[in-house]
Amino acid sequence: MDVHEYQAAELLAKHGVPVNPGRVASTPDEAAAAASELGGTVAIKAQVHSGGRGKAGGIKLAHNPEEAKAAAEAILGMDIRGHTVNKVLVAKGADIVREFYLGVVLDRPNRKVLIMASAEGGVDIEEVARTTPEKIVRINADPALGFHSYQAKELGFALGLRADKVHGFAKIAEHLYTAFIKEDATLVEVNPLILTGAGEWLALDSKMSFDDNALYRHKDIEGLRDMAEENETELDARSSGISFVKLDGDIGCIVNGAGLAMATMDAVKLSGGEPANFLDVGGGASASQVAKAFSLVTSDPNVRAILINIFGGITRGDVVADGIREALSQVDVKVPIVVRLSGTNAEEGKKILAEAGLMAVDTMDEAAEQVVSAASGQAA
Amino acid sequence: MSILVGNDTRLLVQGITGREGSFHATQMVEYGTNVVAGVTPGKKGETVAGVPVFDTVEEAVRKTNPNTSIIYVPARFAPDAIYEAVDNGIELVICITEGVPVNDMVPVYHLVKQKGARLIGPNCPGLITPGEAKVGIMPGFIHEPGKVGLVSRSGTLTYEVVDALTKAGLGQSTAVGIGGDPVIGTSFVDVLELFQNDPDTEAIVMIGVIGGDDEETAATFIKEHVTKPMAGFIAGRTAPPGKRMGHAGAIISGGSGSAEEKIAALEAAGVRVADSPSKVPGLLRQAMNA
Numbered sequence: 001m002d003v004h005e006y007q008a009a010e011l012l013a014k015h016g017v018p019v020n021p022g023r024v025a026s027t028p029d030e031a032a033a034a035a036s037e038l039g040g041t042v043a044i045k046a047q048v049h050s051g052g053r054g055k056a057g058g059i060k061l062a063h064n065p066e067e068a069k070a071a072a073e074a075i076l077g078m079d080i081r082g083h084t085v086n087k088v089l090v091a092k093g094a095d096i097v098r099e100f101y102l103g104v105v106l107d108r109p110n111r112k113v114l115i116m117a118s119a120e121g122g123v124d125i126e127e128v129a130r131t132t133p134e135k136i137v138r139i140n141a142d143p144a145l146g147f148h149s150y151q152a153k154e155l156g157f158a159l160g161l162r163a164d165k166v167h168g169f170a171k172i173a174e175h176l177y178t179a180f181i182k183e184d185a186t187l188v189e190v191n192p193l194i195l196t197g198a199g200e201w202l203a204l205d206s207k208m209s210f211d212d213n214a215l216y217r218h219k220d221i222e223g224l225r226d227m228a229e230e231n232e233t234e235l236d237a238r239s240s241g242i243s244f245v246k247l248d249g250d251i252g253c254i255v256n257g258a259g260l261a262m263a264t265m266d267a268v269k270l271s272g273g274e275p276a277n278f279l280d281v282g283g284g285a286s287a288s289q290v291a292k293a294f295s296l297v298t299s300d301p302n303v304r305a306i307l308i309n310i311f312g313g314i315t316r317g318d319v320v321a322d323g324i325r326e327a328l329s330q331v332d333v334k335v336p337i338v339v340r341l342s343g344t345n346a347e348e349g350k351k352i353l354a355e356a357g358l359m360a361v362d363t364m365d366e367a368a369e370q371v372v373s374a375a376s377g378q379a380a
Numbered sequence: 381m382s383i384l385v386g387n388d389t390r391l392l393v394q395g396i397t398g399r400e401g402s403f404h405a406t407q408m409v410e411y412g413t414n415v416v417a418g419v420t421p422g423k424k425g426e427t428v429a430g431v432p433v434f435d436t437v438e439e440a441v442r443k444t445n446p447n448t449s450i451i452y453v454p455a456r457f458a459p460d461a462i463y464e465a466v467d468n469g470i471e472l473v474i475c476i477t478e479g480v481p482v483n484d485m486v487p488v489y490h491l492v493k494q495k496g497a498r499l500i501g502p503n504c505p506g507l508i509t510p511g512e513a514k515v516g517i518m519p520g521f522i523h524e525p526g527k528v529g530l531v532s533r534s535g536t537l538t539y540e541v542v543d544a545l546t547k548a549g550l551g552q553s554t555a556v557g558i559g560g561d562p563v564i565g566t567s568f569v570d571v572l573e574l575f576q577n578d579p580d581t582e583a584i585v586m587i588g589v590i591g592g593d594d595e596e597t598a599a600t601f602i603k604e605h606v607t608k609p610m611a612g613f614i615a616g617r618t619a620p621p622g623k624r625m626g627h628a629g630a631i632i633s634g635g636s637g638s639a640e641e642k643i644a645a646l647e648a649a650g651v652r653v654a655d656s657p658s659k660v661p662g663l664l665r666q667a668m669n670a
Contacts, residue, residue, distance in 0.1 A: 106482055106486075106562060106563070108562050108563070108592045108593065108594075109592075109593060109594075109597065111485075111486060111489045111490065111563050112486060112490075113483075113486060143486045143487045143489070143490040144487050144490065144491070180483075181483060184481055184482075184483050186482065211481050211482050211483065212624075213455065213479045213480065213481045213482070214481035214482075214483065214484075216456070217456075243624075243625075243626040245620075245623050245624075245625060247618075247620065255536075256536055257534065257535050257536025257537060257626075258534065258535075258560060258589075258625055258626025258627045258630060259532075259533070259534020259535060259536060259537030259538070259560070259587070259589050259615050259626075259627070259630075260534070260535075260536035260537045260540055260615075261625070261626060262537075262589060262590070262615035262616040262618075262619055262625055262626075262630070263537050263540070263613070263615040263656075263657055265616075265618040265619070266615060266616070266617045266618050266639075266655075266656075267656060268618075269617065269618045270655055270656060275618055278619070278623075278625050278626070280626040311536045311539050311540050311543070312519065313505075313517065313518055313519040313535070313536060313539050342540075342543065343519055343522065343539060343543070344519050344521075363658060364540065364656070364657065364658065365656055365658050
C-alpha cells in the first residue's frame, strides 16, 4: 500500500526525522493561506501516488500567496501518469547546499534489509543505480540485531561527509530503519535529504510503501489509504479475498491460483487476445466467491468474453461448477463464457456445467483460443 | 531416492486441528504419507485421521520422533511455529501459510540457516515424492513416480505442468513448490543443486513467475553446475509493471523482474523455455534426447 508524500513525512517526523514543514491544501485558496502562514518562498507539490511529478509540472515554486494560489490552480486537477491531483503539499522553501539520497528497502537476493545512500540526491535513484552504481553506498542491517549505530556512521563516512555532519546523518539513517521495521514498510525513502545553509539536515521529500500482509497490525496506516488513488474494483475484490488487477484488454479472466492466473493471461495473449484483468479467486473457490468474481469481471464494460480456468486441487471441480451455475443465476452475464476445468472432480463438474448449458474444455490452450474467437465474434 | 521427502519422512503437522490443517492431514494420510503427530496448543489427546495431537512440538518430538514438519497455522503465528519446529530439532520445515509479513520472515530465514535446518515456503504448496510422501496441499493423483524433478514458485501452475508431464508419460522424482513470497526459505538454486546431485532425477523442470531475480540467479547456477537436461516456463509476460499479481513477490519493480529478462537468462543458460505450460513436456523430451 502506498501513501502520499505528506503522510510519509508525518510518519517519519514521528520517528524523529527532521522533515520540512508543510501544509496540505485541496483548493487554491487553502494553498494561498498555507503560503502566507509559512511565509517566504514555498514549493507547491502535487500529492499523487506516482513518480515523475517534477517532470510533469506537478511541482512549482511560489514567492508569495498569490503565486501559490496560481500554482495550486495549475496543479490541482492535473493528470500525472494516470493519477488525478486532488491535493497539493505547500512546503516551506529550503536553503539547499547539498542534496543526498537515503533509503531503506528489502534486499531480496540477500534476504536482509538494505540501507542505501548516495551523494547524488534529488535525482532519480534508479537512474543513478543504472548508470553510476558506484555512487550508491549499501549496508545490510543484521537480520536479528538490526541496524547498528556504527553502520549508520560508516554510511555517512562512505559518502565523504565531514566528521561533524556524520552524527546527524547517522541518526536520520537509524530513524529511517526504525520506521521501516516498526511500520512494516516495504520502502522508506528520503530524496533529497539536504544540508541547509545553516548546516542542518532536512528531509525535503519522503516516500513510504507498506506491506499489505502486515496492515492488520497497523490500523493507523490503513486509515491513510486515499480511496481516490485506489481502483475501486480492486479494493472490492480484496475485501472478498480475491486478487484482482485491472488491465486494458477485453477478455475477462477468472482463475484459481496467482501463477495460473498469470499463465492464463499469457495464453490469451499468445492466442491473439488481450486480457482485461488478472483475477485469482483464491484457494477455496466457493459459489459466493465465483459469483463475486463474475460481478467484478462483468463490471468492466470492455469485457467481450470471459475465460474461467480452474485446475482443481484443493478446489474441487464440482464445487466450482456449482459456483458457476449459482453465480449465473445471480449475475446476468451477457458475454460468451468459456470454461476450462481440469484436476479434482473435473468430470463431475463438467456434467453440472452441461446442465447449465455451458461446455467445458480440457486444456488451457484450447480455452484461450476459443475465448479469443468468441470475443472477436462478439465484436463483429 | 528422490529429494527431501520420501518413505523415510516422519511428518509432524503444526496446526492440525484447524480447518486447513485437519483437511490436509487427512489427505496426506490417505496418500500414504507417514504422518506421526500433530500439534495444536490445548488440543492434546485428540486425534485427526488417526494421528495423535499434542500441545507442543517439544512433546510431539519426544514421543513420536518426526524429522519433517508442515505448518498450517494463521499468518500471524507462522513465524513462531517455524521457530518452535526448528528449536526442537526438526530438520525440514514446510510453511504453507500465506500472508506472513516480510519483515517477520527476514530474521526467521537467517535463524533457520544458522540452525542448519531447511525451510520451504512460506506461501507454498509444499512438496511431493510421488508414490512415497505427499507433504503439502497438491492433488496427489495427478503425479506419477518417475525421473523428472520439478521446482516452482507457483501452486496451481505447478499442478498444470505436473499434469501435462504425467499425461506425456514423464513421471516425477520430486516436485517442490518453493513459494511466491519475497523472502522464502529455499530458493531455486538450493533445489536445483539437490536435483543435480540426486541419482534418481534425470531431467529438471523449473517454473518461475515475474518479480525478484531468483530465476536469474538460478540461470547463473545452471550454467555452471547443472548438467541435466532442463525445460521451464515463466508466467507473467502480460503482467504490467508496478502491480502485485496475487503473490506478494510477483511484482515487476524498478524496471527489473520481468518475464522477458528471466526467459532470456534461462535460455542463455541452456534451459528450453516454453511459451505455454502444455509445451513443457515436449521441450523436456527434446532436451533429454539432445
